[in-house]
Amino acid sequence: MTSSDHLLDLIRSTPEIDLLLRTSFGFDIGRKHQGEGLKLASGAPLEPIAGEFAGGAYFLCAEQDGRRPVVFASSDGEGGLIADDLADALEIIIGLEWRDCLGFSGGGDVEVMQVSAQHLERYLARNNPEIDKERAHAASALSLRVVPVADLVIRLWEAASRTEPGYVVTDEDGEAYDPPFGVYSEPRHGGWR
Template sequence: MKSLITAIREHDEVARLLAWPGDFDLDLGEHGEEVHLASGAALEGFAGDGAGGTFFFCGEGGEERPVLYADSEGGAALVAVGLPELLRLLLVVPWWRDCRALTVAESGELAAEYLEDMPDLPTRRDRAAAALGLALPTEGEALARLREAALGVGKDFVLVFTPEGEPYDPLFEG
């Protein structure tokens, strides 16, 4: 079975949609500062965003590994358990970084702004999901999974700024 990273690289339309509005680019996997996980588990940057944030795989394995996101302002959170879950989040709720309360109401307000600028977003999202072989969750389901990753499972994934030994701040409050 082909990896999702390979599939993204092979589908220009998917890569463009993930780049915007998803703000996810496989060519931006280098983090701007030295970091490590407090647990000592492996950390592998594999994608980034336009503002200097980085998506990391945590631990050993492949695309099923937990995914931690670190922004350029010293905030971090586990955002998905596996690349398929991350891609579902990016396709359904690409504005997740601005959805601090992780509610459907808040997300709906943000969605309206995006849809005003990109009325074809649902159609493009559905084509990208089909190209990647992903079934998409509802907005509520995607936010619930993000909440569980960031505030549940994510407690065990603390990113540390290595030179100072200081942990990053949580992106979401429980």
């Protein structure tokens, strides 16, 4: 059994953690049907493992050096590599508002991502005062680390920067998804408040 299989089995067999991942972190193994028909531009298949409430999907890629990289594809047609294996991906998913961090990256500038991550953390703490406890609980239950946000941003940036050429997501017609980095450095209407 691979470490990815072990983590997915652990989530399936622990309803409390499954619920927490689904509701607080947007990782829902019950929605693994989302993203069917997507593959890598190389033609390599993707194994759907989870979806999220906005219609995006998480996939495992073929094993490389004993690890199975994780790709995300949004329902808006953006996609790419987020981590080198499921454990790393879950640490990012649990510890960082990663989608918005990529979205407000100024086209892939790690310094802009760091600033965005700090703003997003403040918003998250205001809207969910229990987020630190939820993160610690999920990480502990899955034998993962709680990694500082700044370190997670670097890991996410490094992975997303390697999307091309090997991890470009395509649809059933062979159309490539947009790269994971958004062009904006902050929200357009009102900026970071």
